[in-house]
Amino acid sequence: MIETALLLLFLGVISGTLGSLLGIGGGMIVIPVLTVMVGLPIRYAIGASVIAVIATSSGATIAYLRDDLLNLRVAMFLEIATTIGAITGAILTGIIHPLWLETIFGLFLLYSCFNMIQKLWGKGKANQTIVVHPDQWANKLKLNGSYYDKVSMSQNDYEVTHVPGGFAMMYGAGLASGLLGIGSGVFKVIAMDTIMKMPLKPSSATSNLMMGVTAAASATVYFFDGAIKPEIAAPLALGILVGAAIGTRIMQRIQPRVLRIIFVPILFYMGLQMFLKGFGVTF
Numbered sequence: 001m002i003e004t005a006l007l008l009l010f011l012g013v014i015s016g017t018l019g020s021l022l023g024i025g026g027g028m029i030v031i032p033v034l035t036v037m038v039g040l041p042i043r044y045a046i047g048a049s050v051i052a053v054i055a056t057s058s059g060a061t062i063a064y065l066r067d068d069l070l071n072l073r074v075a076m077f078l079e080i081a082t083t084i085g086a087i088t089g090a091i092l093t094g095i096i097h098p099l100w101l102e103t104i105f106g107l108f109l110l111y112s113c114f115n116m117i118q119k120l121w122g123k124g125k126a127n128q129t130i131v132v133h134p135d136q137w138a139n140k141l142k143l144n145g146s147y148y149d150k151v152s153m154s155q156n157d158y159e160v161t162h163v164p165g166g167f168a169m170m171y172g173a174g175l176a177s178g179l180l181g182i183g184s185g186v187f188k189v190i191a192m193d194t195i196m197k198m199p200l201k202p203s204s205a206t207s208n209l210m211m212g213v214t215a216a217a218s219a220t221v222y223f224f225d226g227a228i229k230p231e232i233a234a235p236l237a238l239g240i241l242v243g244a245a246i247g248t249r250i251m252q253r254i255q256p257r258v259l260r261i262i263f264v265p266i267l268f269y270m271g272l273q274m275f276l277k278g279f280g281v282t283f
Contacts, residue, residue, distance in 0.1 A: 004038065005235045012239020013246070015052055020060035020247030021254075022263055023207030024185035030236070040232070047227030048236055050219050053185075055237040057212025059244025060205070067252060070205035071145040074160065074198070078191065079210050081170035082177070082184065086214070089178020099278045105176050105187075106275025112190045113267040120260055132197045137163035147202050150252040158199050166196040177214070185211050186270055189263070200256050200263075 015029045030052045034045040064070045134144055138160040146157045160166075173187030188210055192203035222228050251259075 005231075007038065008232060008235040009239040012052070012055075012236045012241075013243040015236075016056050016059060016240035016243020016245075017247040017250070018243075019052070019056035019185075019240070020063075020208055020244040021204065021251055021259070022185075022266065023189050023204030023211070024266065034232075043227050044229055044232065047222045047225075047229070048232050050215050050222050051228060051233040051237055052240055053211050053215040054219060055240040056244050057208050057215065059241045060208040060248050061212060063245065063248035064205040064208065064251075067148070067248075069147050069202055069251070070209055071143070071198070071202055072209075073141060074143050074145070074192065074196075075206045075209045075213075077141060077143065077163075078166065078170045078188070079213055081167045082174035082188075082210065082214055085171040085174020085176075086178040087174075088171075089175040092175075092178075099280070101176060101278075102274045103278030105172075106271050106273070106278055109186065109190075109267055109271030109274060112194055113264055113271055115194055116260055116264050116267065120257065120264070132159045132161050134159040135161050135163055145198075145202060147199070149201070151255055156199065158197075158202070160196050160198060162195050162197065166191045169195055174214075184214070186267060190267075200259050201251060204251065204259070 011030065011033055018024070018029065030049045031042070031045045034040040034048055035042055040048075061070070138144055141163070143160040143163065144158065145160075146155060148155050169187060169191040170184075173184035173191070176187070177184045185207055188207040189200075189203050192198040192206060193200050198206075219228070
């Protein structure tokens with residue numbers, strides 16, 4: 001029992017660090033480890049994953065708010081699309097075959113991975129200055145923002161563009177979450193970084209806040225369903241809070257290029273996994 005608690009604590013630290021750093025939550029780390037190493041039924045592993053996302057979001061959001069790194073207006077606006085998409089996905093469950101959706105989203109993630117690789121090597125440095133022309137929605141909703149980068153020791157103003165495209169992407173992410181039961185942290189980062197042209201650091205920080213809001217809505221369902229076990233969730237959440245504190249400190253002192261290098265293999269793995277799963281292949 002003590003060994004299991006220590007394993008969960010360690011798993012929480014790793015999950016919280018990566019989740020807060022990349023804005024993707026810890027589900028893709030927590031669920032495989034709990035099912036394979038701990039031997040936990042998938043039902044309880046998913047319940048623990050929801051707690052992991054909430055803990056990561058809570059720990060990271062506090063630090064990112066203090067450092068003025070996340071964009072609250074973008075988060076609240078895109079959360080509308082995610083929520084509507086999740087409700088639509090829940091309604092369409094059983095009508096649309098999930099395999100089609102997994103194939104489509106898998107291909108999109110692989111394309112996004114290719115796009116990030118281009119930013120890293122095909123188009124020069126990942127942290128090069130990109131001229132962004134904000135659209136009318138960004139100006140009307142006041143979505144443009146600013147953050148202080150402790151690496152370059154400078155205040156960076158940025159503008160947001162392609163707001164309808166980012167909103168549509170987040171609706172699709174919510175749809176996938178509702179239909180497939182997957183986390184949409186990766187899609188949130190892609191919507192902000194690739195489509196809306198926000199810098200990667202504010203994108204990851206804002207994604208952390210949004211994931212917590214989404215997960216909190218579903219946590220009640222898992223709790224009353226009995227899928228959340230306190231003896232599993234408690235040490236996991238404690239480790240995640242520590243990991244989230246570590247991840248937020250690393251975020252402020254890491255180059256955007258290095259952040260992309262970490263993000264690319266995770267994006268490729270998730271995209272390939274979803275694409276192959278659409279053809280009935282799992283790994």
